[in-house]
Amino acid sequence: MITSSRVKNLHPYVPGEQPKDRVYIKLNANENPYAPSPKVQEAVLDFVKNNPEKLGLYPDPDSLELHAAIADMLNKCGGVLCRAQVQGGEVQPAPEDKIPFTVTPDMIYTGNGSDEVLSFVFYAFFDSSKKFVMPQFTYSFYPVYAGYYNIPMDQVPLKEDWSLDVDEMLTRAGRNGGGIIFANPNAPTSLGLTRDEVRQMIKKSSPDEIFIVDEAYVDFGGESCIPLLAEFKNLVIVRTFSKSLCGAGQRLGYIVANPELVNIVTTVKNSVNHFPLDAVAQVSGTAACRDVAYYVETSRKVVQTRDDFYNFLRDKGFYVLKSQTNFLFAKHPSIAGDELYQKVKAQGLLIRHFNTPGIEDFVRITVGTAEQMEELKNCFNKII
């Protein structure tokens, strides 16, 4: 065969479907239904119109302006947009989210979506000689990277209430010595640990092993672990523009960590692709971070719509988890997950169903606009 032996370990990620045959209301990939801030559009148009020569030059490999803008945004909102307070256009963190130090640009690393960032983080901190620990049901890209880099993994079942089995994760991490990763809030369950629960977890784990928290959804009501960076040197927090910053198409993800760890990930990046962020992505991301107030508002709208839809699902007889994210994870006693997904699709709406044993009864529903969720309500009312 002409393929390398490595290719045999690949089990590519399967994203939420993106059909081209018809226009669906897309509630299957946890995208944000709102467009990025108008300031993003302005900045991109201005850049392309007035600096066409810059499109012919390599972009800043270190994305310095963007890193400064991300750090500034985090200091302003405390890392949880839906709870931040806006007064006269100025954004302040909710008291419980205030970061007890200043996040500095050297604590930020950015990449082409958090998928790429996660991949480099896996390469940088997990080893092929030691198993790393993750929950059994979590972001399904983690096992894909494990295969790609040939890193053995140890998947810990969730508890009966679908929360993380923290004690078991710590026991196995202690035994394996290869570090820990989980999403907080977790996907697809939508449930989160409090910052204090994560603090206790890190305290009980080894300071010599990496502890990775993926905060892709934290802006919709979780508790960010950024404040813990003052206490723990082995903590890496991964975040994305794709959810709360309405920017899945911009392909921007980042980590927040102590500068030594940021430098390690940068070394990996510079060994693969010196310029993962193109010039337009850097401009659009910087403009997004400078309009925090806009995203506080869109995050609040998503949270409000989510809570309304949660009540609808409960009234309709669904078992539904109390979400801290922009999606709901639910199952109904009278219809299988796959059948519900198929029937909803036939009506022109896409939700997500996983054929994975253990969660096959559930569907995962991304929160869209209030109007889109009304459509889904009508659809469920017809089906159930």
Ligand code: PMP
């Ligand atoms: N982490 C989690 C938990 C996710 O659900 C996703 C998106 N599906 C990502 C990371 C990746 O997001 P992106 O590459 O768009 O930044």
